[in-house]
Structures are given as C-alpha cells and as structure tokens.
Amino acid sequence: MTEQYYSLDDIRKNVSRIDNEILKLLSERRLLSLEVAKSKIGTAKPVRDQAREQELLLRLIETGKSQQLDALYVTQIFHTIIEDSVLFQQAYLQKLANPDSLQPVARVSFLGAKGSYSHLASRNYFSRKQTKLVEMSCSTFRDVLNIVETGNADYGVLPIENTSSGSINEVYDLLQHTSLSIVGEITQPIEHCLLTVGDADIKGINTLYSHPQPHQQCSEYLHSMGNITQEYCSSTAEAMQKVAELNLPNVAAIGNASSGELYGLTPVKDNIANQQENFTRFIVVARKPVDVTSLIPAKSTLIMSTAQKAGSLVECLVVLRNLNINMTKLESRPVIGNPWEEMFYLDVEENLKSDVMQQALEELTRLTRFIKVLGCYPSENVKPTEVEIEE
Ligand SMILES: C=C(O[C@@H]1C=C(C(=O)O)C=C[C@H]1O)C(=O)O
Numbered sequence: 001m002t003e004q005y006y007s008l009d010d011i012r013k014n015v016s017r018i019d020n021e022i023l024k025l026l027s028e029r030r031l032l033s034l035e036v037a038k039s040k041i042g043t044a045k046p047v048r049d050q051a052r053e054q055e056l057l058l059r060l061i062e063t064g065k066s067q068q069l070d071a072l073y074v075t076q077i078f079h080t081i082i083e084d085s086v087l088f089q090q091a092y093l094q095k096l097a098n099p100d101s102l103q104p105v106a107r108v109s110f111l112g113a114k115g116s117y118s119h120l121a122s123r124n125y126f127s128r129k130q131t132k133l134v135e136m137s138c139s140t141f142r143d144v145l146n147i148v149e150t151g152n153a154d155y156g157v158l159p160i161e162n163t164s165s166g167s168i169n170e171v172y173d174l175l176q177h178t179s180l181s182i183v184g185e186i187t188q189p190i191e192h193c194l195l196t197v198g199d200a201d202i203k204g205i206n207t208l209y210s211h212p213q214p215h216q217q218c219s220e221y222l223h224s225m226g227n228i229t230q231e232y233c234s235s236t237a238e239a240m241q242k243v244a245e246l247n248l249p250n251v252a253a254i255g256n257a258s259s260g261e262l263y264g265l266t267p268v269k270d271n272i273a274n275q276q277e278n279f280t281r282f283i284v285v286a287r288k289p290v291d292v293t294s295l296i297p298a299k300s301t302l303i304m305s306t307a308q309k310a311g312s313l314v315e316c317l318v319v320l321r322n323l324n325i326n327m328t329k330l331e332s333r334p335v336i337g338n339p340w341e342e343m344f345y346l347d348v349e350e351n352l353k354s355d356v357m358q359q360a361l362e363e364l365t366r367l368t369r370f371i372k373v374l375g376c377y378p379s380e381n382v383k384p385t386e387v388e389i390e391e
Pocket residue numbers: 033036047048049050052053056081082085086
C-alpha cells in the first residue's frame with residue numbers, strides 16, 4: 001500500500017469543510033429547539049428539562065468514548081450547546097409574551113466606550129434577542145438611566161454586583177429613584193489582565209490607569225506590584241484608551257484581553273483578579289416592565305423600607321419563608337436625607353404574577369412603610385446539569 005501525503009493546504013481545506021458542517025448542524029439544532037419551545041407552549045411544560053439533559057449527556061459521553069473523545073471535552077461542548085438552546089427558547093417565548101417590547105432596532109446605553117465590560121455585557125445580553133443594536137456610551141451610571149428615562153434609549157445595562165468586590169452601591173442608590181423597570185439580567189465573566197502598549201516589562205510599570213471597581217477586584221495582585229501611582233478613570237475603556245494614547249512602557253491599564261486588542265494593547269499578565277471566578281451580574285432596565293412566561297425561571301426585585309422597630313425585617317423575611325419563596329440577594333442601603341433609615345433590596349426566585357408572589361406582596365405591603373417592585377425578568381443563569389464522569 002502506498003502512503004498518501006497531503007499538503008497542509010489540503011488538510012486545512014478538510015478541517016474547514018468539517019467546521020462548516022459543524023456550524024450547519026449547530027444551526028439546525030438551534031432551529032429544532034424552537035420547535036421544542038413551540039410544543040412546550042401547547043403542553044405548558046417548562047423549557048428546562050434536566051432529566052432529558054442528563055440522559056442526553058450520558059449517552060453522548062458513551063458515544064464520544066467509542067470515538068476517542070474524552071468525557072470532559074464532550075460534556076463541556078454539550079453544556080455550551082444546551083445553554084444556548086435553553087436561552088434561545090427563553091428569548092423566543094419572551095418575545096411571544098411581550099410582542100411590543102423588542103423592536104427590530106434597540107438603542108442600548110451602558111457605561112464606557114467600546115470594549116468596556118458593560119459594553120461586552122450588552123452585546124452578550126442581546127445576542128439571542130434577534131434585534132439590531134444602536135450602542136450608546138455614557139460616562140456615568142446616572143446618564144445610563146437618564147437617557148432611557150427621557151426616551152433617548154430603549155434599554156440601559158448596569159452592573160449590580162461582582163463576586164470579588166460585592167454590590168455596586170452607586171447603582172443600588174440610583175434604582176431607589178428611577179421610574180424604570182428591570183427587564184433582564186446577565187452574568188458576565190470578568191477576566192482582568194494587565195495591559196500595556198507592546199510587550200512591556202512588568203517590573204518597569206509604575207503608573208496604572210483603571211476604573212475603581214477593577215482596581216478593588218485586583219487589589220491583591222496590585223499590592224504585590226509595590227509602589228504604583230494609581231490614576232482613576234470613569235470606565236475600563238477610558239483606562240485602555242489613555243494607556244494607548246500615552247504609548248509609554250511604564251504605564252498599564254486593567255482590562256479584558258479582547259477589549260485591549262481594540263485599543264492595540266497587549267496583556268502582559270492575565271488573571272490578576274483576587275478571585276479566579278470573577279463574575280459581574282448586570283441588570284437591563286427599560287421604561288416598560290415585561291411579562292415573564294411561566295415556562296421559564298423568573299426573578300423579581302423589590303425595594304422596601306420597614307418600620308424602625310426590632311424584628312421588622314425578620315417579619316418580612318418570615319413571609320417569604322412561609323410561602324417557600326427563595327431569596328437570592330438581600331442588600332441594604334441608607335436613605336439619603338433620612339439618617340439611619342435603610343432601604344432593603346431583595347431578589348427572589350419567583351414570577352411576579354404567581355399566586356405565592358401576589359400573596360407575599362399583599363402581606364409585605366401591610367408590614368412595610370414603603371414597597372415597590374423594581375421588576376420581574378427571566379433568569380438567564382443556566383446552571384449546567386452535572387453528570388458523573390467515569391474514567
Ligand atoms: C430542547 C429541549 O429543551 C431544553 C434543552 C435541551 C437541549 O438542548 O438538548 C434539553 C432539555 C431542555 O432543558 C428539550 O426539552 O428537548
């Protein structure tokens with residue numbers, strides 16, 4: 001038998017042909033998941049079916065093994081595919097439930113210029129919503145809200161909490177007075193790097209440009225760098241822009257590697273956040289609230305102030321416990337102008353229109369001095385179905 005030699009070009013042509021086939025199949029699978037969503041409307045079945053996912057993953061791991069594909073690889077790929085399928089179905093069902101809400105073109109405001117984390121989160125959030133985006137950069141969180149309130153944008157995207165630095169207080173405080181509703185959320189992985197022009201030597205860096213939030217999230221690494229002059233900027237994007245303009249080897253910015261590329265910056269050190277799993281949860285606000293279909297997991301956000309006597313907050317929390325409503329977040333912020341008064345922010349895993357939530361609101365209204373629903377929105381946090389991987 002003669003051995004067959006292929007040129008690199010030929011081999012690459014074959015790889016590209018296979019990649020195209022993979023894309024075609026992924027697109028076909030996505031369209032089938034729409035058919036699944038339509039059938040679920042008829043039977044009122046929830047979009048997520050973890051028993052089906054478990055069965056499917058186990059079978060694929062077995063099939064993969066017989067083709068020398070290891071279980072972890074197969075699991076990772078199919079977790080991504082299933083997540084997309086669930087979010088795609090959710091987006092479709094939400095569009096049906098809110099026919100007027102998503103226009104073919106949506107104007108979205110966020111903090112910072114191109115490449116800011118808010119910008120990345122906005123793109124991510126709207127990626128499955130079948131709408132064209134007009135992106136509007138703002139230089140403050142207040143502007144992000146104002147521009148939506150005045151009708152000059154349709155949506156605003158704002159960071160609300162981070163796994164390393166905690167709640168973003170400025171955003172919580174602004175929500176106290178806004179007329180807008182929360183209509184969505186998205187959790188964005190935040191991968192901070194130290195970015196410089198060219199391949200600068202880390203030891204020579206003595207000036208750092210950064211927004212205060214990333215600075216806080218990377219405090220341990222920055223401390224280890226020794227004496228560094230800190231220059232604060234209004235956004236990550238502004239920090240990157242400044243460093244690109246200065247074009248000096250002793251100056252660095254904190255930012256995401258792919259955003260850095262937009263400004264011609266190179267990562268000289270990656271993964272510099274205090275916590276390796278660094279995520280920021282963003283909320284999406286609009287002038288009109290949305291209705292969340294009962295086929296998908298919903299979250300509701302409330303703000304309330306309680307009577308200033310012992311046990312007032314506990315009484316409210318007991319209402320939630322008795323109705324078996326899961327609270328995922330409780331935050332308190334001072335009320336400006338009323339010293340020692342607190343405003344509580346609560347996120348609960350419940351649809352606003354459910355019977356238990358309606359009952360909870362009725363009881364909470366009796367127990368509080370002030371209560372307002374900031375919004376009810378689909379939960380887009382698709383936790384992957386875990387399967388036992390045998391070696
Ligand atoms: C597509 C479906 O909806 C969801 C997505 C799945 C998938 O992409 O394979 C599996 C189960 C559900 O969580 C389905 O129910 O079949």
